[in-house]
Amino acid sequence: MAKICLIFTSMTGNTEEIADLLEVQLQKHDIEILKKNISREQVKPEELDSCTAILFGTYTYGDGELPFETEDFADDLTAAALHGKAVGLFGSGDRSYDQFCGALDEMAARFQNLGAHVVEPVVKIELDPQPKDEDPCSLLVNALFDAINSVTASSR
Numbered sequence: 001m002a003k004i005c006l007i008f009t010s011m012t013g014n015t016e017e018i019a020d021l022l023e024v025q026l027q028k029h030d031i032e033i034l035k036k037n038i039s040r041e042q043v044k045p046e047e048l049d050s051c052t053a054i055l056f057g058t059y060t061y062g063d064g065e066l067p068f069e070t071e072d073f074a075d076d077l078t079a080a081a082l083h084g085k086a087v088g089l090f091g092s093g094d095r096s097y098d099q100f101c102g103a104l105d106e107m108a109a110r111f112q113n114l115g116a117h118v119v120e121p122v123v124k125i126e127l128d129p130q131p132k133d134e135d136p137c138s139l140l141v142n143a144l145f146d147a148i149n150s151v152t153a154s155s156r
Helices: 014-026 045-049 068-079 104-112 132-153
Strands: 003-008 033-035 053-059 087-091 123-125
Touching: 003 014, 003 045, 014 033, 014 053, 014 087, 014 123, 014 132, 045 068, 053 132, 068 104, 068 123, 087 104, 087 132, 123 132
Parallel strands: 003 033, 003 053, 053 087, 087 123
Antiparallel strands: none
């Protein structure tokens, strides 16, 4: 059975709401879900190792910066076995800043540098999620499962 790590950080609750939307999409599949808010609890590298794929969400702080808790998580990623692992990214941002959801771009680069496969679309939502944002969340979950199935098929 596939196991998906749904890891996120949220300051205002917007990114947590997106994580909740994604969790609803994930629950339509026969999988195990490990959901953690890194604002409240640490994720150990071995927990990531045990997951088939990762959905990671963060808000963007200021003008494109990683929040402190995301920075701490990113620093710990080097201890995890991410090579070839499918990773989906999501988060909230504010278009009034020059770097809309810039933290997601930074995390995509970090995951890729560690050998992970970042799937498209990266879901970037303006502030709090609206009903129209359910479609990109569904596309992300489908793309994540396509990536998992592709890796599984090629390893046979």
